[in-house]
Amino acid sequence: PTKKDRSLNKAEVQRFSRHLLIPEVGERGQGKLLDAKVLLIGAGGLGSPSSLYLAAAGIGTIGIVDADVVDVTNLQRQIIHGTSDLGRPKAISAYETLKEINPGCEVIPYTDYLTSENIMDILPNFDIVVNGSDNFPTRYLVNDACVISRKPIVDASIFRFEGQITIFPCDSHGPCYRCLYPAPPPADLAPS
Numbered sequence: 001p002t003k004k005d006r007s008l009n010k011a012e013v014q015r016f017s018r019h020l021l022i023p024e025v026g027e028r029g030q031g032k033l034l035d036a037k038v039l040l041i042g043a044g045g046l047g048s049p050s051s052l053y054l055a056a057a058g059i060g061t062i063g064i065v066d067a068d069v070v071d072v073t074n075l076q077r078q079i080i081h082g083t084s085d086l087g088r089p090k091a092i093s094a095y096e097t098l099k100e101i102n103p104g105c106e107v108i109p110y111t112d113y114l115t116s117e118n119i120m121d122i123l124p125n126f127d128i129v130v131n132g133s134d135n136f137p138t139r140y141l142v143n144d145a146c147v148i149s150r151k152p153i154v155d156a157s158i159f160r161f162e163g164q165i166t167i168f169p170c171d172s173h174g175p176c177y178r179c180l181y182p183a184p185p186p187a188d189l190a191p192s
Contacts, residue, residue, distance in 0.1 A: 006031035006034070006035060007031070008020075008030060008034070011104070012030070012058070013027075015102075015104075016030045019058070033058045033060070034058050034059075034060040035060055036059050036060055037060065037061040037062075037125065037128075038054055038059050038061070038062050038063070038126060038127065039062075039063040039065065039122065039125075039126035039128070039130070040054075040062065040063065040064045040065065040129075041066075041129060041130065041131045041132060041133045041138065041142055042066055042131075042133050042134065043064050043066040043078070043080060043093070044068075044074065044077075044134060045077045045078055045132070046130075046132030046156050046157075046158065047064065047080075047132040048077075048078045048079050048081070048094070049079060049080075050130050050132065050156075051064060051080060051094055051098055052080055052097070052098070054130075055101045055105045056102060058102065058105075059105060060104075060105065060106060061105070061107075061108065061125075062098060062106070062107050062108070063107075063110060063122065063125065064090075064094045064095065064098075064107065064110065065091065065110040065112075065114050065122065066090040066091045066094070066110070066111070067089075067111055067112055067113040067114075068089075069087055069088060069089055070085040070086050070087065070088050070089075070090055070093055071086070074090075078090075080093065080094045080097045080098075081093045081097075089109070091110055091111045092111065094107075094109065095107045095109040108125075110122060114138055114141065114142070119141060119145045120148075120149075123145050123146070123149050126151065127151070128151060128152050128153070129142060129146055129152070129154070130153075130154045130156070131143075131154070131156070136184035136185070139155070139177065140178065142177075143168070143176050143177035143178050144178065146168070146170040147176050147178075150171045151170060152169050152170055153167070153170055153176075154166075154167050155167070155168060155177055166180070
């Protein structure tokens with residue numbers, strides 16, 4: 001069946017019954033969520049809660065790119081990881097938690113650093129990117145690859161008690177991250 005014609009199986013109807021009651025979602029909208037493929041850049045302070053809600057909502061495929069390992073200093077904000085995950089790859093820890101939340105979600109962990117050599121192998125498999133990276137080189141790399149691939153980005157960042165989120169269509173109809181910030185700040189002025 002086409003995405004438009006997708007019908008939910010009995011288990012999906014039960015799991016997502018609250019979404020089905022919302023007229024703006026309904027069975028057709030839930031089918032679109034189940035068909036969606038989202039790539040998360042980072043399983044940290046932004047990627048953790050994002051991935052939890054995306055899996056719970058019924059996103060069909062979630063890719064998680066994170067080459068770091070879980071550290072005790074992560075646990076107060078990176079809620080997808082627990083104490084038993086210390087020293088383990090974040091992408092694997094996130095994979096296991098998301099599969100527990102929604103076993104029907106296909107979760108694809110990427111434990112290598114995202115680079116110009118591998119991004120174009122990963123990106124085409126997804127519909128949209130949620131960028132929660134914590135450094136400017138990765139942020140610009142993701143932007144440039146999304147512009148080339150015409151993939152939209154939900155871009156978020158935080159600094160202490162402030163946060164921002166922006167959606168960049170990365171197509172001919174709107175700006176991209178580099179349009180807003182043409183160049184990264186000098187390394188000595190970039191916040192941690």
